[in-house]
Amino acid sequence: MNPSTRTLSVGTLTRVEGEGALHVKLKDGALESVQLNIYEPPRFFEAFLRGRAHTEPPDLTARVCGICPVAYQVSACNAIEDACGVEVDEELVALRRLLYCGEWIHSHVLHIYLLHAPDFLGYSDIIGMARDHRQVVERGLSLKKAGNQLMEFVGGRAIHPINVRLGGFYSVPTRSEFAPIAEQLRRALDNALATVEWVSRFEFPDLELDHEFLALAAPGRYAIENGTIARSAGPSFPVADFAAHVVESQVPHSTALHATLDGGRYLTGPMARFSLNSSALSPIAAQAAAQAGLSAECRNPFRSIVVRAVEVVYAIEESLRIIGEYQRPARPFVDVPARAGVGHGVSEAPRGLLYHRYRIGEDGLVSAAELIPPTSQNQAAIEADLARLVSDNLALDDAALTALCEQLIRSYDPCISCSAHFLTLTVQRE
């Protein structure tokens, strides 16, 4: 074998959501290119939303993803309610936030235990890990179930909830009906704290990224279901200005669009959220973060598993707070009559900021739609981090380098189904 020309390929990269590939090209011992190739076919959501009633996008766009349907529902509701000039009652927004907490718990726990932890513990998948760490995996499954059941209780079902509508919900629970869910969440909080402690003891490869961070911010709380747009290297801006700052462009090697923030690379997701909003964490979540060794900012993507675990603690605490203050809303929804105009909506999906924009015509139908999911926003940053990781670890053999790249990719919890609307890995050395 000629050491200057090496090609390394791995079959489908597992433990990511969707289909894609990574091509790394090395020439004369130096990195030449890294391409994150998302080949999952385009899904044309933005096209088929045109001509649909203004009430339909929350249900239709929920189908973009089985892991984060609430994110799509909420961003769609926020955008259309904005277009129609409707403000939703505070108690209904709280219920929306509660449903969203369920999605954060379910999605983050799925990623922590089933997709990412095996990398840190030297297993190829959850099955091998479960053989040696049965109680740990059972803890994860129990925690995930708590998130699923919260979604089911508020949203009607855990995947693609059916109780969400423009202006609120089709039906809202009574206070007493929350009792079993609250009890389950109280037990889940202990499991969530144990999860933070568990992942904080993993060994994290050295890598510090310098991307700008973009995440929602909201006064006095960790932004989830809405907010203004905050960034690490510039002033915040309103949601309506999103398109003026974030520009999507097509790249030949991906069916998902790449995005830039004022022309620069940026990152959205748990690390951005935590770094911009860690002061807004609840006391128990903040204490768990400190005990896990996180400072106010996290720039090592491998440590994002700890951030996710802290966010699970937060989501459970926040759920218990909302349930504790809950009074059944006077009405389950606010009417949202169609009004011609443009509306913008954002929310913090588990993987990062999700932007929706709709134009509603005089006929009450959607005449234009734009969805910008977090994974496509993060693609350029993921490629840059892979380039840096490969350059820093050229001495590793192909197998070790490939494994490290896969671990890094998984640390972004990329959802290719969302972004293409992921992953075979090829390393080519010339």
Next chain:
Amino acid sequence: MTGASGEIVVIGLGNRYRGDDGVGVAAAAELNRLALPGVRVVTDIVEPMGLLEAWSDARLAMVIDAAVGTPPTPGRVRRCGLSEVVTADGLSSHSVDIGRTHALGEALGRVPDELVLFTIEVADTGHGIGLTPLVARAVPEVVSMALAEIRAEIAP
């Protein structure tokens, strides 16, 4: 391990909005209509953990699912073992892989005492509700095979 006191679970997998892919759900629904004592029917499983939850305490679990044959023989019903099921490389949260899910269940001690799989070969899994005629005719056949398994299990 689960005890012999566990119930019998019938699990219909598939998407009834994708033509013949819904045949497992259709067969399970037929069994549900019979309201057999000690038999639980589950048809809303969309991820591997749902399968673990459904069969964890069962003494007998029967999974009914659509299958693609090469060459295709639409409507052909097969009773098969776990070893005959083709499995993917990894456990995905986007689909239910019976073989991989069973392996995870074994690691966690969450498998039924006995697992029986019935597959029905499909003709058309395009968008829309409804089974093609050959596949629809296979539903009573797989129901009667499942009933025979249930009777054998509960027979003294």
